[in-house]
Amino acid sequence: MRRVSRGPRSAVFAPLESLSRTELVTHRLADAIVLGLLIHDEQLPSETDLANGFGVSTVTVREALTILRQRGLIETRRGRGGGSFVRSPGEDAPGALHDRLRDLSPGTLRDIGDHYAAIRGASAALAAERADHDDVDRLSAAVSALESAATPGDRRRADGHFWIEVAAAAQSARLTRAELALQTEVGPLFWLVLEDSSAQAPAVSRSRAVTAAIASGDGTAARAAAEDRVVDAVKTLTERHLELVREVAG
Amino acid sequence: MDRSPAHLTAAPLEPAVAGVVTAVRAVVEGVFADVAALRQGVEALFERAGAPVVRDDLAELYPSLTAPLRTPGGPAKGAGFVAAPHVLADAPWWLEWWIREPSGEPSRLIVDVDPDGEHFYDYTTLPWYRDPARTGLRNVTGPYVDYLCTDEYTLTFTESVRSGGRFLGVVGTDVDVDRFEVTVLPSLRAVPGAATLINAHGRVIASNSPHRSGGSLVRDVDVAEMWAAGDPRLIPCGNFPIGLLLVP
Numbered sequence: 001m002r003r004v005s006r007g008p009r010s011a012v013f014a015p016l017e018s019l020s021r022t023e024l025v026t027h028r029l030a031d032a033i034v035l036g037l038l039i040h041d042e043q044l045p046s047e048t049d050l051a052n053g054f055g056v057s058t059v060t061v062r063e064a065l066t067i068l069r070q071r072g073l074i075e076t077r078r079g080r081g082g083g084s085f086v087r088s089p090g091e092d093a094p095g096a097l098h099d100r101l102r103d104l105s106p107g108t109l110r111d112i113g114d115h116y117a118a119i120r121g122a123s124a125a126l127a128a129e130r131a132d133h134d135d136v137d138r139l140s141a142a143v144s145a146l147e148s149a150a151t152p153g154d155r156r157r158a159d160g161h162f163w164i165e166v167a168a169a170a171q172s173a174r175l176t177r178a179e180l181a182l183q184t185e186v187g188p189l190f191w192l193v194l195e196d197s198s199a200q201a202p203a204v205s206r207s208r209a210v211t212a213a214i215a216s217g218d219g220t221a222a223r224a225a226a227e228d229r230v231v232d233a234v235k236t237l238t239e240r241h242l243e244l245v246r247e248v249a250g
Numbered sequence: 251m252d253r254s255p256a257h258l259t260a261a262p263l264e265p266a267v268a269g270v271v272t273a274v275r276a277v278v279e280g281v282f283a284d285v286a287a288l289r290q291g292v293e294a295l296f297e298r299a300g301a302p303v304v305r306d307d308l309a310e311l312y313p314s315l316t317a318p319l320r321t322p323g324g325p326a327k328g329a330g331f332v333a334a335p336h337v338l339a340d341a342p343w344w345l346e347w348w349i350r351e352p353s354g355e356p357s358r359l360i361v362d363v364d365p366d367g368e369h370f371y372d373y374t375t376l377p378w379y380r381d382p383a384r385t386g387l388r389n390v391t392g393p394y395v396d397y398l399c400t401d402e403y404t405l406t407f408t409e410s411v412r413s414g415g416r417f418l419g420v421v422g423t424d425v426d427v428d429r430f431e432v433t434v435l436p437s438l439r440a441v442p443g444a445a446t447l448i449n450a451h452g453r454v455i456a457s458n459s460p461h462r463s464g465g466s467l468v469r470d471v472d473v474a475e476m477w478a479a480g481d482p483r484l485i486p487c488g489n490f491p492i493g494l495l496l497v498p
Contacts, residue, residue, distance in 0.1 A: 129466070130466055132451050132452075132453065133451075134451070138375070167395070171394070171395065171403075171465035172465075173395050173402055173403045176395045176397050177401050180397070
C-alpha cells in the first residue's frame with residue numbers, strides 16, 4: 001500500500017473519526033450520567049432501543065454497556081424487572097471524566113478547544129454589537145452565580161449558563177444551538193477545569209472581562225476575552241492529561 | 251411606551267406608511283386576542299376554584315391554549331400560561347406551555363422546573379415574564395433566541411394575569427421571527443424611504459433596508475428618546491410596543 005506523503009495534503013487523508021462508534025456511545029451515555037440527565041437507578045432503554053436511537057448495531061451498544069459497567073456507571077440486574085440501571089457517581093463523577101481525558105490525545109484537545117474558541121469568540125464579538133441592557137444584566141447575573149457557586153456542580157451549571165447567554169445575546173439561534181451541542185458533547189470534559197475551586201476566581205474574572213467588553217460594545221476585546229478562557233481551559237486540561245498518562249506509565 | 255396626544259393630533263400618515271401600521275396591527279392584534287382569551291381562562295379558573303389550584307386543574311385551559319396552535323396558517327407556534335412561583339399548590343415553578351409540532355399537533359413543552367436541576371433557569375428574570383409582571387401592559391419580547399424552550403429565533407407576546415389583586419403569572423404566544431418578517435415585508439417594501447419595525451428597546455424586527463438587519467440594535471438615533479418624545483419619525487403601530495422607524 002502506498003503511503004500518503006507528509007505535508008498539507010496529509011490532513012485530507014487523515015482518519016475520518018478519531019473515536020470508534022463504541023467510544024462515541026460510551027461517552028454519550030457516560031456524560032449523560034455524569035451531567036445528571038440520566039438519574040440514579042433509572043433504567044436504560046433495551047439494547048435494541050438504544051441501538052436504534054444511536055443508529056448503531058446492538059453489538060456496539062453491548063460493548064459500550066460493558067465499558068460503562070466496568071467503570072461503575074451502570075449495573076445490570078437479571079431476571080424479572082432486570083436490565084441496565086444508572087449508577088450515579090455522585091462526588092466520584094470526575095473519575096469517569098478523568099478516564100476520558102486520559103484517553104484523549106493533546107491534539108484532539110487542541111481541536112476541541114479551537115472549535116470552542118470559534119463558537120465562543122464569534123458569539124462574544126456579535127454580542128458586543130447586539131446586546132442590550134437586559135442581555136448585559138443577564139450576563140452579569142450568570143457571572144455572579146459562577147462567583148457564588150459552592151460546589152463543582154453549581155460552578156458547571158453557572159458556567160454553562162453564562163456561555164448560552166453570550167450566544168443568545170449574539171441574537172443567533174445557530175450559534176446558540178452550536179454552543180448547546182458543544183456543551184452536551186464535550187462540556188463535561190471542559191468542566192473538569194472547574195472541579196478545582198482554585199480555578200473559580202480566574203474563570204470569574206475572565207467571564208467578567210467578556211461581559212465588560214460586551215457591555216462597552218468592544219467586539220475585538222470580547223472575542224479575545226472569550227478565546228482566552230478557552231485557551232486557559234485547554235492548557236489546564238492538557239497538563240492534566242499529561243499527568244494522567246504519566247500516572248499510568250509510572 | 252408613551253401615548254402622548256402628539257400621536258393623536260399628528261398629520262395623516264402616508265398611505266404606504268399607514269399600510270405597514272395596518273399590516274402589523276392585523277397580525278399582532280390577532281395574536282393578542284388569543285392571549286386575552288387565555289388570560290380570561292386562567293382568571294376564571296382561579297376565581298372559581300375554592301380549593302388551591304393544582305397542576306391538573308390547568309387541563310381545562312387546554313382548548314383555549316391549543317386553539318391558536320391549531321389555526322391553519324396561524325402565526326402562533328407556541329402558547330401557554332407561566333405560573334408565578336408558588337401559585338400552584340403542587341408545583342412551585344410551572345410552565346404550562348404548548349408548542350406546535352411539525353405534524354401540526356400541539357405538544358406540551360417539557361422544561362426543567364426543578365430549581366436544583368441542571369437546566370433550570372429562573373424564568374421570572376426573563377423579559378417576557380418580568381416586563382408584563384412589572385408594568386401590567388401588553389408586552390412584546392424579541393426578536394430573541396428562545397434557549398429556554400425551542401432554541402429558535404422568536405417573538406413572544408405576553409400579558410400578566412391577576413385575580414383579586416393577586417399576581418398569578420403571565421400568558422402568552424410565540425411567533426417565529428421569520429414568519430412575522432415575511433408577513434409584514436410586502437407592506438414595508440411599499441414604503442418608498444427607509445422603514446424599520448423595532449421593539450420598545452430599538453431592536454430591529456424587520457426592515458426594508460439591508461443596513462438594518464433583523465436582531466440588530468438601532469444605535470445611530472436615540473430610540474428611547476424618540477419613544478418618549480412622540481417623535482413623528484417613530485410611529486406606534488398599536489397599543490403594544492412595536493414602532494415603525496422612518497430613519498434611514
